[in-house]
Amino acid sequence: MSIVGKNASSAKFRRNRWLLTGLLSLYFIYTFMPLFYVITAATKSNQDLFSTFGLWFAEDFSLWENLATLFTIQDGIFLKWMANTAYYSSVSAVGAALFSTLAGYAFAKYRFFGKKLMFALVLGAVMIPQTALVIPMFLMLSSMGLTNTSLAVILPSLVFPPGVFLMWAYIDDAISNELIEAGRMDGAGEVHIFSSIAFRMLMPGFATVLILAFVASWNNYFLPLVMLNKPDMFPITVGLAQLYSTAISGTGGVLLFTVVMTGALVSIVPVIAAFLIMQRFWQGGLGAGGVKA
Amino acid sequence: MTERQLKTRPRNRVIVNKKIAPYLFLAPFALLFVAFLIVPLIYAADISLYKKAMVGGVKFVGADNYIKAFADPKFWEGIGVLFKFAFLQIPIMIGTALLFALILDSGVLWAKAFFRISFFIPYAVPAVIATLIWSYLYGPAYGPIGQTARLLGFEAPDFVSQEWILGSIVNIAQWQFMGYNMIIYFAALQAIPGDLEEASVVDGASAFTFATRIKLPMIVPTIIVTVVFSIIGSLQLFTEPFLIQNMARSVINSNFTPNIYAYNLTFVAQQPNYAAAISFLLGGVIAVVSYVFMLATNQRIDR
Numbered sequence: 001m002s003i004v005g006k007n008a009s010s011a012k013f014r015r016n017r018w019l020l021t022g023l024l025s026l027y028f029i030y031t032f033m034p035l036f037y038v039i040t041a042a043t044k045s046n047q048d049l050f051s052t053f054g055l056w057f058a059e060d061f062s063l064w065e066n067l068a069t070l071f072t073i074q075d076g077i078f079l080k081w082m083a084n085t086a087y088y089s090s091v092s093a094v095g096a097a098l099f100s101t102l103a104g105y106a107f108a109k110y111r112f113f114g115k116k117l118m119f120a121l122v123l124g125a126v127m128i129p130q131t132a133l134v135i136p137m138f139l140m141l142s143s144m145g146l147t148n149t150s151l152a153v154i155l156p157s158l159v160f161p162p163g164v165f166l167m168w169a170y171i172d173d174a175i176s177n178e179l180i181e182a183g184r185m186d187g188a189g190e191v192h193i194f195s196s197i198a199f200r201m202l203m204p205g206f207a208t209v210l211i212l213a214f215v216a217s218w219n220n221y222f223l224p225l226v227m228l229n230k231p232d233m234f235p236i237t238v239g240l241a242q243l244y245s246t247a248i249s250g251t252g253g254v255l256l257f258t259v260v261m262t263g264a265l266v267s268i269v270p271v272i273a274a275f276l277i278m279q280r281f282w283q284g285g286l287g288a289g290g291v292k293a
Numbered sequence: 294m295t296e297r298q299l300k301t302r303p304r305n306r307v308i309v310n311k312k313i314a315p316y317l318f319l320a321p322f323a324l325l326f327v328a329f330l331i332v333p334l335i336y337a338a339d340i341s342l343y344k345k346a347m348v349g350g351v352k353f354v355g356a357d358n359y360i361k362a363f364a365d366p367k368f369w370e371g372i373g374v375l376f377k378f379a380f381l382q383i384p385i386m387i388g389t390a391l392l393f394a395l396i397l398d399s400g401v402l403w404a405k406a407f408f409r410i411s412f413f414i415p416y417a418v419p420a421v422i423a424t425l426i427w428s429y430l431y432g433p434a435y436g437p438i439g440q441t442a443r444l445l446g447f448e449a450p451d452f453v454s455q456e457w458i459l460g461s462i463v464n465i466a467q468w469q470f471m472g473y474n475m476i477i478y479f480a481a482l483q484a485i486p487g488d489l490e491e492a493s494v495v496d497g498a499s500a501f502t503f504a505t506r507i508k509l510p511m512i513v514p515t516i517i518v519t520v521v522f523s524i525i526g527s528l529q530l531f532t533e534p535f536l537i538q539n540m541a542r543s544v545i546n547s548n549f550t551p552n553i554y555a556y557n558l559t560f561v562a563q564q565p566n567y568a569a570a571i572s573f574l575l576g577g578v579i580a581v582v583s584y585v586f587m588l589a590t591n592q593r594i595d596r
Contacts, residue, residue: 013401016401016500017401017402017403020396020399020401020402021402021403021404023396024393024396024402024408027389027393027412028408028411028412030468031411031412031414031415031468031472032411033430033437034415034423034426034427034430034468035414035415035418035426037426037429037430037437038426041429049435050434050435053437053440054429054430054435054436054437054440055437055441098321099321099322099325100322102318102319102321102322103318103319103321103322103323105318106314106315106316106318106319107319110311110314110315110318112312112315112316115315118319118323121326122326125326125330127521127525127579127580127583128330128334128576128580130529132529132552132572132573132575132576132579133329133330133333133334133337133572133576135337135555135556135559135565135568135569135572136333136334136336136337136340136569136572136573137329137333138559139336139337139340139559139565139569140332140333140336155325155328155329156329158325158329159322159325159326159329159330161326164322184311189309189310190309190310190311190313190314190317191309191314191317194318215416215417218419219419219420220419221419221420221421221531221532222531222532222552226556226559226560236419237419237421237422238421240421240422240425241421241425241536244425244428244536244539245539248539248540249539260425261425261426261429264422264425264426267419267422268417268418268419268422271417271418272414272417272418274417275413275414275416275417276410279410
């Protein structure tokens with residue numbers, strides 16, 4: 001609905017449209033420039049990376065060579081990093097979304113002893129800086145011999161307080177108490193009501209939390225950096241960062257510079273594609289949390 | 294379908310009743326919450342009261358680590374960097390996000406959906422990769438920014454120098470998170486009922502007045518929430534400076550931010566007890582700042 005169109009003279013409206021579209025186009029160039037750079041850099045040889053203009057392609061197209069180097073370097077460790085990332089992020093995301101949903105359902109649809117206190121704790125936990133906990137968690141897990149395992153990365157990521165908050169907000173609106181009462185009248189148990197009636201209705205909220213938890217885990221650098229020191233257990237973030245420090249310190253040679261950018265390209269393309277495909281979920285879901293808050 | 298399922302199931306199975314159910318639903322989250330949030334907190338608090346002794350083992354030193362941290366310029370320098378960073382980054386990011394959300398919401402634009410989606414895309418790029426890309430872009434000799442400046446006949450500044458480093462990190466955060474906040478504001482603006490709009494059109498309020506005087510105040514609660522999240526996020530600054538350190542050793546030292554300091558204390562200096570105290574204090578600073586911000590804004594709204 002456009003108020004400007006109804007209200008102002010159409011000349012003024014047209015001028016505003018040009019001006020504002022222009023302004024956002026400038027910001028689009030800024031947003032797009034780094035992504036475009038990754039594409040051009042990944043198609044260049046190391047020499048060309050330094051000698052040709054950064055925001056355009058070089059004459060030689062070296063993408064295939066770069067990809068070949070990327071996937072064969074250190075016995076194909078990049079593929080391992082991709083697999084690790086997929087494993088850590090998907091298990092963390094599914095677990096976090098499921099546990100957040102269960103907890104959110106309990107908070108939204110039941111009255112029970114200790115509810116207020118527990119909900120306050122969860123809200124308070126949203127405020128706790130995760131990174132302030134990483135080093136204590138490392139010290140604790142290392143005294144138990146659990147560092148350098150996938151559990152050390154996955155288990156802490158299963159606790160996702162913002163997910164509980166979002167699901168509470170979503171379920172409160174999306175599932176009526178009458179529906180649950182009707183289920184009870186029919187003699188269904190509480191678990192059955194949840195799994196066969198409620199769960200289907202809260203799928204959109206579940207999908208949003210799933211995406212958010214996935215991004216949080218796939219983004220994570222500090223936690224795996226601290227918990228893992230075996231290169232073949234790294235996720236992409238830690239691996240690429242290490243490849244970059246090797247490149248820049250010169251020990252791996254200049255050779256690695258384009259490989260790092262090729263790795264960056266390979267790892268962001270599938271996620272950006274997934275975001276574009278699932279935009280219906282995050283656009284609706286992100287807003288829901290914000291509005292309720 | 295549900296009803297049929299109910300009828301065909303045997304009646305004598307265990308039915309969880311209303312009293313126990315919420316605890317059952319909460320159990321997995323609560324268990325992990327305690328194990329990976331409460332316990333590490335207590336553990337950190339506990340070990341921060343000890344110190345490695347000269348000969349074997351650790352000894353209880355009470356608040357010594359905290360007293361040391363309070364007098365440690367390295368810790369406070371890091372806090373100073375965080376505050377400068379937050380004061381620069383948050384207003385710019387929130388400001389542009391609000392502006393763009395209001396523009397998108399006003400309906401004047403061409404290609405609304407295109408802008409909305411493309412601005413959000415960098416959120417899908419992990420901080421590590423965003424920082425790597427930007428460090429290439431910042432490169433003095435080979436970076437396209439420097440190249441373009443030279444083409445135009447002037448010299449671009451050294452983006453990772455003492456003077457520019459904070460701005461360069463602010464830029465990375467702006468690139469990554471502006472769109473995320475914009476989407477949240479946009480959704481909040483869209484949720485404002487349309488009849489309000491009709492009313493003010495009749496009143497002849499101009500689009501700009503309508504956006505700033507009527508719509509903006511209505512999403513203040515949303516803005517506050519996002520600012521709190523931004524405060525928490527920016528005061529945990531680690532990844533960006535930690536990686537840029539590779540190309541700017543002299544500018545980013547081992548205590549550039551408290552998180553980098555705690556990391557180095559743990560893994561380089563082998564002082565985990567002191568690192569725990571630093572982590573704990575940082576958590577305290579973040580909690581106090583977010584709380585003060587919420588208190589301050591709450592009062593404003595009430596007035």
